[in-house]
Amino acid sequence: MKGALLVLGGIVIVAVIIGGQLMSAKNTFVIEKNDIDARWAQVDNDMKRRADLIPNLVETVKGYAKQEQSVIGEVANARSALLNARSRQDTIDANNQLGSAIGRLLVLQENYPQLKSNENFLRLQDELAGTENRIAVDRRDYNEAVKRYNTDIQLFPRSIAASVFGFRQEDAYFKATQEEKKVPQVKF
Numbered sequence: 001m002k003g004a005l006l007v008l009g010g011i012v013i014v015a016v017i018i019g020g021q022l023m024s025a026k027n028t029f030v031i032e033k034n035d036i037d038a039r040w041a042q043v044d045n046d047m048k049r050r051a052d053l054i055p056n057l058v059e060t061v062k063g064y065a066k067q068e069q070s071v072i073g074e075v076a077n078a079r080s081a082l083l084n085a086r087s088r089q090d091t092i093d094a095n096n097q098l099g100s101a102i103g104r105l106l107v108l109q110e111n112y113p114q115l116k117s118n119e120n121f122l123r124l125q126d127e128l129a130g131t132e133n134r135i136a137v138d139r140r141d142y143n144e145a146v147k148r149y150n151t152d153i154q155l156f157p158r159s160i161a162a163s164v165f166g167f168r169q170e171d172a173y174f175k176a177t178q179e180e181k182k183v184p185q186v187k188f
Contacts, residue, residue: 021157021161022160022165025157026165029149029152029153029161029162029165029167032145032152033167035145035148036142036149039138039141039142039145040088042138042141042142043138043142043174046131046134046135047082047091047095047135049131049134050131050135051079051082053128054075054079054098054128055079057121057124057128058072058075058076061105061108061121071101071105071108074104075101075104075105077101078097078100078101078102079098081097081098082097082098087172088172089171089172092172095135095174099132102128106125106128142174143173146170146172146173150169150170153167153169154169
């Protein structure tokens with residue numbers, strides 16, 4: 001009888017320890033998932049800021065570069081794709097397309113010297129540069145949060161808890177496109 005109580009007590013202690021570990025792992029996953037969502041919200045916020053600045057930049061460039069409609073159209077289409085994205089991956093893809101289009105738009109200043117000295121253009125360019133820096137930092141922080149979460153749900157024994165509680169790997173990462181990997185050329 002005494003032996004049976006000891007065995008039962010041991011089983012209860014082991015069950016409490018395992019249950020505590022499972023709950024601890026679940027809580028960690030919830031915290032990490034919320035961190036991913038919060039970091040995504042910040043990326044989304046900064047991309048919205050960028051999308052809000054772009055029409056002003058485009059209008060300023062339009063005044064000087066009427067024949068550059070294809071580049072201006074690319075920017076408008078990329079902005080529209082960003083604003084209409086349905087998933088995180090769609091948003092990431094649209095963001096990459098928009099970044100590339102903005103780069104081509106800013107290159108126009110080389111062809112239009114009077115645009116370089118336009119106060120509105122310079123102010124908007126500075127605002128856009130600041131926003132791009134924020135987006136870069138936020139993208140890095142978001143990717144780090146996703147990496148931390150994905151690593152955590154893959155490590156044993158937490159992978160068991162992740163499976164039990166239905167936590168799945170996040171696949172939406174920001175990655176550099178082939179266009180972004182090209183070395184910029186500076187010409188004087």
